[in-house]
Amino acid sequence: MAFTVNVNGQDRQVDLPGAMPLLWVLRDELGLLGTKFGCGIAQCGACTVHVDGAAVRSCSLPLEAVGEGKVTTIEAIAKSPVGAALQAAWVEHDVPQCGYCQSGQIMTACAALTENPKLGRAGAVEALNGNICRCGCYNRIGDAVAAVAQKLEGGARAKA
Numbered sequence: 001m002a003f004t005v006n007v008n009g010q011d012r013q014v015d016l017p018g019a020m021p022l023l024w025v026l027r028d029e030l031g032l033l034g035t036k037f038g039c040g041i042a043q044c045g046a047c048t049v050h051v052d053g054a055a056v057r058s059c060s061l062p063l064e065a066v067g068e069g070k071v072t073t074i075e076a077i078a079k080s081p082v083g084a085a086l087q088a089a090w091v092e093h094d095v096p097q098c099g100y101c102q103s104g105q106i107m108t109a110c111a112a113l114t115e116n117p118k119l120g121r122a123g124a125v126e127a128l129n130g131n132i133c134r135c136g137c138y139n140r141i142g143d144a145v146a147a148v149a150q151k152l153e154g155g156a157r158a159k160a
Helices: 022-029 074-079 081-092 102-115 120-127 138-159
Strands: 002-007 010-015 048-051 054-057 070-072
Touching: 048 102, 054 102, 074 081, 074 102, 081 102, 081 138, 102 120, 102 138, 120 138
Parallel strands: 002 070
Antiparallel strands: 002 010, 048 054, 048 070
């Protein structure tokens, strides 16, 4: 079946079964390899993308369920000020190890911070609960997200 899916601001045409998980559409059909396959049952978070700004697990989201939603992947997250800040914080706090889970971690954190800029460290840990890091970089991930939250909160106070 033919679908038009908006990915990273661009309408893309695909002729695929509607039940195909969005993850495989992104990776196999559109060549966007930043979104990773982890568990295949929406439990690890490696496949997290945004649909209309909400973090979703693309391994279990059928293409037909995306509808007219706008999909954002890690390849375009830096276009968002929060996404760009998170990517910079990831480097600043030396988060990456193997890198496999990182796109899902950043996508989840970006959605959470966009929804609640005053998230703080405890909120960041809660928001990222369920995103697995096989290298165990949870403290550095928490530090990076908390640093961005602190900058966002400081910016919000300065504007008030």
